[in-house]
Amino acid sequence: MKIGKYSLGIGDRFGHQGEAQLRAIMKAEAAGFDVVPVWNKSNREHSYIHSKPDDTRIEADAAVKALSFSRAYFVDADHINLSNVNGFIAASDFFTLDVASKIGTSSNDEQISEFVSSCKKYSGILNIPGIDHPFNVSDQLLKNITLKFLAAIAEAGKIYNHILEQKGADHFVTEVSMDEVETPQTPVEMFFILKMIADQGIPVQTIAPKFTGRFNKGVDYVGDVAQFSREFEEDVLVIDFAVKEFGLPENLKLSVHSGSDKFSIYPVISQIIKKYDKGIHVKTAGTTWLEEVIGLALAGGEALELAKQIYKNALERQEELCAPYADVIDIKQNELPSAIEVDQWGSEKFANTLRHIPGHPDYNPNLRQLIHVGYKIASESGTKYTGLLEKHYDLIGSCVEENLFDRHLKRLFGL
Numbered sequence: 001m002k003i004g005k006y007s008l009g010i011g012d013r014f015g016h017q018g019e020a021q022l023r024a025i026m027k028a029e030a031a032g033f034d035v036v037p038v039w040n041k042s043n044r045e046h047s048y049i050h051s052k053p054d055d056t057r058i059e060a061d062a063a064v065k066a067l068s069f070s071r072a073y074f075v076d077a078d079h080i081n082l083s084n085v086n087g088f089i090a091a092s093d094f095f096t097l098d099v100a101s102k103i104g105t106s107s108n109d110e111q112i113s114e115f116v117s118s119c120k121k122y123s124g125i126l127n128i129p130g131i132d133h134p135f136n137v138s139d140q141l142l143k144n145i146t147l148k149f150l151a152a153i154a155e156a157g158k159i160y161n162h163i164l165e166q167k168g169a170d171h172f173v174t175e176v177s178m179d180e181v182e183t184p185q186t187p188v189e190m191f192f193i194l195k196m197i198a199d200q201g202i203p204v205q206t207i208a209p210k211f212t213g214r215f216n217k218g219v220d221y222v223g224d225v226a227q228f229s230r231e232f233e234e235d236v237l238v239i240d241f242a243v244k245e246f247g248l249p250e251n252l253k254l255s256v257h258s259g260s261d262k263f264s265i266y267p268v269i270s271q272i273i274k275k276y277d278k279g280i281h282v283k284t285a286g287t288t289w290l291e292e293v294i295g296l297a298l299a300g301g302e303a304l305e306l307a308k309q310i311y312k313n314a315l316e317r318q319e320e321l322c323a324p325y326a327d328v329i330d331i332k333q334n335e336l337p338s339a340i341e342v343d344q345w346g347s348e349k350f351a352n353t354l355r356h357i358p359g360h361p362d363y364n365p366n367l368r369q370l371i372h373v374g375y376k377i378a379s380e381s382g383t384k385y386t387g388l389l390e391k392h393y394d395l396i397g398s399c400v401e402e403n404l405f406d407r408h409l410k411r412l413f414g415l
């Protein structure tokens, strides 16, 4: 089972926006760009919402059927590991093997020396076609990379084989992710990681490294765009070389776990993949939920009240809500509007403050990040929330569609 060249991860926390999301994908198709939709949802999201992987499958299948979408689509078991993969096996055909927590854990000495000696060919000066500077692969560097990553990739092998036994080869797409860590992987680390993946026999089609800079949830990239661009381009070239050297799947591509809305690096990604005629997978997740809150605000009345209530509760429960996302949010306390202030807002003011339009005078990335991590509150309000989603289905759907097409797909693929 092969994934197409361009694919977009379209998480949908509450499972109501499948059709709106697919409409955005079909708009890109009409504009000449075939993007494969991948409905991704992590175990954490399922546990907060009390949903199951089967629900994501039902949503995806229903949206595809309703819109007579005829191309391939996938359901991604996002950031799974051996302890939680079983619940995803039946419903998913895309598996993101998250081995970040195993980085730096130990392997036995024999495995370490075996890997190091298998890399002899690459030690010393390593030239990667297309990269204008050579890498100096010293014995120490090779050993450090092995110590850091070998156990993690061995774990990926275990998860892959576990899925393989149950689903059979060619019934799923495999991604390996290491993005949820503090230190970015360098291009040379990526090269040897890919060798480890090939040695494990994992037919990896997408790989998600940690890139340089901050990928805070739902807001723009924070970091050095020029440096990101350099590293991203080198990663693309490293993958190209590794595919040939190690016999990995030819369509292997980078997966950018964007945390959504990395508008300032979308054009960089777009330009580099065009330059080398490469594919890309970009995961967006939270912004569909934020568009639901925007849609509720625009609907006014009790829906606007609920949107305000979600924010006000999130303000009170900040510590609890932010804790699991501490590494991927950056909220300036003194720039969060108070509950009293928000109470006075009308629909437009609320929507404009939350909606990510760079440069809009009302846009507030602090409020946006806080609401981003506040979906647990909506989940707690149960059918009150989902009932209003259904009541304002068309309005909310148009927000979701516009966000995905106008703010994401257009920027990503230069449409």
Ligand SMILES: [Zn+2]
Pocket: 079, 177, 179, 180, 208, 257
């Ligand atoms: Zn991720």
